[in-house]
Amino acid sequence: MLALKNKATNSLLRSEKKSLLRFLTLYVAMVIFLITLLSLFYYQSQEKLMLSDQRAMLTKYAYIQTRRLKVLHHFFPERVEYPRDPRFKSAIYDLEHMKIFSLLEDENVRFDAEEIYITNGHIHLVKMLDEFYLGTKYLVIEVKDSGAWRGEIWKNIITYGMVVFIFFMLFGLYLAKLFLKPMRDSIVLLDRFIKDTTHELNTPLSAILANIEMMDTDVMVEKNKTKLARINIAAKTVSVLYKDLTYLMLEEDQQNHDEEIEIKELIYNRVEYFSVLAQSKHIAYDLDLEESTIMMDRRKLTRVIDNLISNAIKYNKRNGTIGIRSREGLLVVWDTGIGIHEEKVPYIFDRYMRFNNSEGGFGIGLSIVKKIVDEYHISIEVDSKEGEGTKMVLRW
């Protein structure tokens, strides 16, 4: 019972996991976006901080260089050697941004940008002079940017980013579980109810079918025989539905026990089982069965054949025919029933898809068939004409 419960919960969790995955995908995308945005702001603020530190030093260099330019201005043209300093490179530009002289390694000078900026591994300070020594309006001071500050910033971004990401993920997981809990409780409740109901149907259904089998019809009056036949038909219809539900709820995930199955024998068995149903609609069988075998789980093959025969009976006309042909690697089930419109054929295997509301059922039979044949790599073809009948061809 415990194993049953766990398996049930697991199958339920699949839909929950899907919702959880979708929520988390969206959440992760948002968290990554948020962390990226924060990292960008942090990077920019740290860069500004570094530049403001550099500004003080470069302003001092600019002051020194200005004084040297002043001297050079007064002695020009007797002295023409531009003042150099090992601590920095410099350049001078006039009012019209024309270069007067430059020692810069990176000549990409921005006059309309900020006073201090980083360009290609260099830091530039553009200082505007009040007195234009040698015509200099803009004095550019350049120092190399070691990039050490950048490494430190990246280290912080990665470390704190990971911590924040993990925190947000844990928080997100907690939130998701919190949000999904009511849905999960409802699903678990519904699932348990369906399972319990299905399980509880087994005993009375078996009792009904067994007692019908045991009844002595020879001593019955004709009127009662007919009534008993109706009970038998109804019980078998419920039995097929019960087996489909049991298969979906309880057996689907069970491990396969593949064995070599004689198809002819199994079909005779199932035809016999449905004979009462067929007789009720005066349906005749046209069996063309050759010896053939298939390696498959008996439960699953039985579900396939039961559903195909059950549908062939259910959607057949009165006095119609059901044909079953088996060859090595081939099984064909056809009927002379109402058929399906050509456009609807592609949706025939969809779960809960029903094309005729006059007959009972949940529309799960053919979806089970499709699932099983897909699992065993068996191809299934549907050939149906409205008003003429349907033919199902299985090949393996």
Added chain:
Amino acid sequence: MVKPIILCFGLVSCVFAQNAYERHCVECHKELPTSLQRMFMRYLLVYSGEENVKAGMKHYLKYPLKEISVMSDLFIDTYGIKEKTKLSDSEIDEALDIYWDKYKVFNKLK
């Protein structure tokens, strides 16, 4: 008779051989104690770029005022301000172009 003609011709050809700057600027400025180079540096100190320097000089030539002179008060008090120029705009521009090319700082620093 031939000698004065040759002398006169020589003088004329000598005048026309000089450019606008030499004809209109150097002649007067050579009397002053401050060189044209130093004056140029003073203009640079105040006006910076080529266009600005030339515009400043041209304006002063046309409208000379003590208040807008780049020279020191001592210089102005001693030598006064120049007379308003009688040159045409094109002559001023030509002379200023030559003046700029002669004393500009570009390509002179090492």
